[in-house]
Amino acid sequence: MRLTIASGLAAFAAAFLLYPLFQGGSWFWTSLGAVLAVMAAGLVSSRLSLPAWAAPLIALLAVWVYLTAAFASGKAWALVVPTRGSLVELGRLLGVGWADIQRFAAPVPETEGITLLTAGGVALIAIAVDLLAARLRRAALAGLPLLALATVPATILPDPISWPAFILAALGFIGLLIADGRERVGHWGRAVLVRRTTRATSSRPDARTSADTSGLRLSGKRIGFAAIALAVLVPALLPAMEPVSFFTFGVGGSGPGRGNSISIPNPVAGLRGQLELPERRVVLTYANNDDKARYLRIYALDTFDGQQFGMTDPKGTPQNRTDNGPLPAPPGLGAEPKVKTVTTNIQVSDEIARLKFLPLPYPPRQIQIDGDWRADVDTLMVFSTLDEAAGLEYDVTTSEPEPTPDLLDSLSGTRPTVDPRFLRLPESIPPEIRELATKLTENAKTDYEAAVKLQQFFTGGDFTYSLRTQGHSNSALRDFLLRDRTGYCEQFAASMAVLARLVGIPSRVAIGYTGGTKVGDRWQVGTNDSHSWPELYFEGVGWLPFEPTPSGSAGQGSARVPEYTLPRPETTGEASTPTPGSTSSSADEPVDPQARRNPRELDREGVVATGGLPTDDSMPLIGQIGIGAGALLLVLLIPAGLRLITRNRRVRALGWKISEPSDDLTARISSKSGGGQPSVAAAWAELDDVLYDYGMARQLSETPRALARRLTQQYEFDAESAAAVTAIASAVERVLFARDPGQVGPMRKDLRKVRQALAATVSRGRRLRAVLLPPSTLRRLRGLGERLLDGFDLLENIRLRRTAAQKNS
Known part of the structure; x- marks a missing residue:
């Protein structure tokens, strides 16, 4: 049944591509009713375990009844049961609608005939998608009838397809593929629920530990969302497609x-x-x-x-x-x-x-x-x-x-x-x-x-x-x-x-x-x-x-x-x-x-034939190239800007409490220091980011004292640099473990000295990358994307847990 519902939602999402063709919105609600009729017929077919060839026939019958009630109820028995008169009326409206399509240019007025043709066409697409995805288990092939809906505005309208409508249609198709994948995995047994963010830590010893399956579980969604993003962004850099005329004489x-x-x-x-x-x-x-x-x-x-x-x-x-x-x-x-x-x-x-x-x-x-x-x-x-x-x-x-x-x-x-x-x-x-x-x-x-x-x-x-x-x-x-x-x-x-x-x-x-x-x-x-x-x-x-x-x-x-x-x-x-x-x-x-x-x-x-009307060439070509290069440079410098803002916020006054800890240890420092020693958390977070940017990331098992000893010995710090990193590590340990850590002195000079010592040990290219494309900022952006994807997993897990609870009851 999941596939039947996903098929209907995918077909209706693709129907949003048709909205520029009409002047009003009545076609939308009529088409929604037709899709719901197909979904209801599909659920009945699944419930009765009918053969694959019977499901489209049941859906066609349901659509016929729905269109009769919507457009020819006055000539139907009990308003919904088709009769000969209602069939003739539907045929007449179809003829009028076809003639109206030939008469009017998009956006067309919503006459009864045009609305009937649209609802019937969307219903046929929904039936084809349901047949391929839910009956024949060929969800990927179901994209072909969905693509047919996209070709209608693409070939008629001079303007390109609206990107919000395209994203909605693409999400509907991806949802169908996800539903098909879950159906196939479900045949192997009960799904194992794994929360990617659930880990056993010293602060949560009772947390369950499990294998890290986040990459496998999220890879399909990452591919799907990345494909949608590329499909929206790449065409903006390529020549636009022009509409193909359906008129052949005149x-x-x-x-x-x-x-x-x-x-x-x-x-x-x-x-x-x-x-x-x-x-x-x-x-x-x-x-x-x-x-x-x-x-x-x-x-x-x-x-x-x-x-x-x-x-x-x-x-x-x-x-x-x-x-x-x-x-x-x-x-x-x-x-x-x-x-x-x-x-x-x-x-x-x-x-x-x-x-x-x-x-x-x-x-x-x-x-x-x-x-x-x-x-x-x-x-x-x-x-x-x-x-x-x-x-x-x-x-x-x-x-x-x-x-x-x-x-x-x-x-x-x-x-x-x-x-x-x-x-x-x-x-x-x-x-x-x-x-x-x-x-x-x-x-x-x-x-x-x-x-x-x-x-x-x-x-x-x-x-x-x-x-x-x-x-x-x-x-x-x-x-x-x-x-x-x-x-x-x-x-x-x-x-x-x-x-x-x-x-x-x-x-x-x-x-x-x-x-x-x-x-x-x-x-x-x-x-x-x-x-x-x-x-x-x-x-x-x-x-x-x-x-x-x-x-x-x-x-x-x-x-x-x-x-x-x-x-x-x-x-x-x-x-x-x-x-x-x-x-x-x-x-x-x-x-x-x-x-x-x-x-x-x-x-x-x-005149050199350019294949079309030229763009505004009043500005010299070198100026256009410069503007494009400047815009691209601004986009590429976004991570560097975020890193600079974060560092200045920490270093300007190390007494400001950090709001986004880099790891569990930093979070513990921030929580234990309360309002008395927030500079320790800020200094430790900045040191952790500097190490990550220079490719010297701290190991999770390293204590602050062990980290200071390793840096001093491995990179041969001088006496001042060794004293600076030791002072930072000592302050962190006092905040973590001492009942009364006492007063912590200013750490800005110590942090600057350690950063200069670390920078002297890496290549110039590594330092340049740490400034222009800092890995620590990219890590946070990547984590933000993963948390967004986790939201979809949370919804799925809630649904499955509810199902399990119902079964246990």
Whole structure:
């Protein structure tokens, strides 16, 4: 029965790892009930001595009854007995819960369906642990299902697993291993109780003596606790693991080779989760000098592996910090298009969590914001490894190109200088999709015409906007384009970007927000305005957004098709073409691209790829190394500091009574001296520590007089040193054995003389070690750890003694 209880506790302790996935705590209590149901079933199986294969079936039945009572009691007989109606209700809730998981990003709201799935999953883990540990007696293998619980938050959340939750889960597993070990030892007979601290001494002649089994008894616990400590401390010195996306088509998280300096959440999880929130919540508000709505981009995803779009790690150097002046020039922007300068004030809600990228109109040229924010040269995404966007207010100035269809047509044939990754596609693209891209653009004379035809393919009326879509793979891409043609902005943006690359137009996918709605004198952007759109590259203009997602009541309400992609107007004259969501306005004078070019811009080919966003390298490397070395030195000097404090406390005024005797003899001196001669105890304790530090530890059988004689003869003390150590030994013996020890003279000089004589007999390395890493202090720290471990033994002994008493009664 011990193993059954330990298995349930281990499973429930591991369930604590799931708490960051939820917004509330009802899942916790529901899961606790499911684990208790499994434990009750296991105890019944053990009591009835059922075969191993029957125990999981009994547990499944108990969990079924429990979940019926918790979630479908209204359709059950007597509230707990399952019926056909209750089974149908549980199946419906499971389907709703699975759909909710696909809709929401962590932390998810605690709907009935999600809570049912969580409680059922924890119950299955508990059943697997009980089967392996209590039935098959393979407690070590029971760690595998417990590990399955840890992989859920590790693969979904951008943040690392909380170390308190990890320690709790690890303690649960160690408790299971300890219970299994006691069960195995118990088969050999009754456990022998040995108190490690019980010894026979002259002061306790009646104490029982026994063999010293402390090392054997404590070794397992020492290994377990040491393993937990290493598991918590070592990862702090190693690169952090990034989450693995479960989304395989559309817009995913960062691509391969993501860095470890910043956590980049899966954009699609947040995108779809925000779009399907039951209530609209305000994300940010903004106002600009021309009072026009604009798309606000957060991420630019540039790599496609056949299943999902991912993001090459952005690189932000100190030269490209926002407080250093203008940002790098927009890639590809030449002197031909008119450029409109707009200043936008943005206020981000403080309810946004873990957002380290700024929502910005494209292309940003200068940002006024507090904190360490940096721009990626290629994409002009602005991010921080130290700060978050929640609650910030900042001003951004943009230089927006206003291309005309004629200008875009004239740029066709110009070889793009953009990175080849914006054209790269895997060989696994289905041939039907390649044929579709060719067919859609076969009559296009320029790249611009091809791009417009691709956009019209999606907005022409054959596609339907719906959030109720699933599937992210090559087959899902083929089904979306050729068969059902139903999806939301994720599928529309990713599909158009893939088709554009197939016809030779560089493309990427943007994640952010549409322009929102006008409320008062500011534009208000909510969770329902979360959006994804493609950006296509034209040499001489740069990156331009397109809008394939249907808008209006039949699609994304605030999505707007850019004016430069609409049919050419009948009237002559040059049309002004703003960015998506904006309208025509007067433009500023053209700006020479050489004048706009940031002299601090770095050549991307010359930047060393670090595998991720760099840490704050504003401080020189030698400074960072110095700080790390200083911190390490402080940790290593803790024993030396403790030894210095102890020695000063004793030597400063040897009349102070010692509070932590080094051994039994020192304790007896301290107790017998009372308040009259406490300096003797302090001097003797300090002498004992000095001997231990120099490798001359006093033998337990040595009397003070024998110790003084041995030191004088073995180390050839001079007359003064011999007299000093003899005086200390004589004072100790008088305090111990004389009825009236009399007045003891000052011992500070005697102790100093003995310490100098001892130091002269050892090597310089030994003296250095005695100062920096004193063995006497390490001995006390080790003893403290052993006493902490003894607490667990005391609890076990109390339980076993109670059992023995019950048996005797």
